[in-house]
Every structure is written in structure tokens, then in C-alpha cells.
Amino acid sequence: xxxxxxxxxxxxxxxxxxxxxxxxxxxxxxxxxxxxxxxxxxxxxxxxxxxxxxxxxxxxxxxxxxxxxxxxxxxxxx
Numbered sequence: 001x002x003x004x005x006x007x008x009x010x011x012x013x014x015x016x017x018x019x020x021x022x023x024x025x026x027x028x029x030x031x032x033x034x035x036x037x038x039x040x041x042x043x044x045x046x047x048x049x050x051x052x053x054x055x056x057x058x059x060x061x062x063x064x065x066x067x068x069x070x071x072x073x074x075x076x077x078x
Contacts, residue, residue: 003028 001008005028010018036045 003030005029 001023005026007024007026008021009024011020011022012018036042
């Protein structure tokens with residue numbers, strides 16, 4: 001992250017806390033040996049990576065969803 005043109009700064013939340021950083025890339029040179037997949041294909045790589053994270057997160061969130069046919073379902077059925 002010390003490459004010229006890479007700027008890292010805090011991503012401040014509404015609460016004022018900082019849990020993540022934002023990264024800006026301004027005219028950064030990447031040697032061809034360090035290119036992942038194809039040139040100018042970074043957004044597709046990022047989306048593929050994020051899709052995997054979303055699946056993992058959704059599996060963790062299942063614990064917070066009431067089971068099908070549970071009390072909430074019976075209460076609101078017509």
C-alpha cells in the first residue's frame with residue numbers, strides 16, 4: 001500500500017467510529033507480473049470476491065431468521 005499514487009484514509013461512519021478504510025488509486029503503475037487475471041478486469045475480480053463474501057454473510061444471518069412456519073408467520077397469515 002506504499003506504492004506511489006495509493007492513498008488510504010479512514011472511512012468514518014455516522015457514529016464517528018472508523019472500522020474500515022477507503023483506498024484511492026491515482027495513476028498507479030502495476031507491473032504486469034502483479035496483474036490478477038486480465039488487464040482492466042479488476043471490477044469483475046472485485047465483484048466475484050464480494051459475491052463470495054455475501055454468500056458467507058447470508059449463511060451466518062440465517063441464525064437470526066425465524067424458522068418457516070414460526071410464530072411470526074402464523075401471526076400474520078390471512
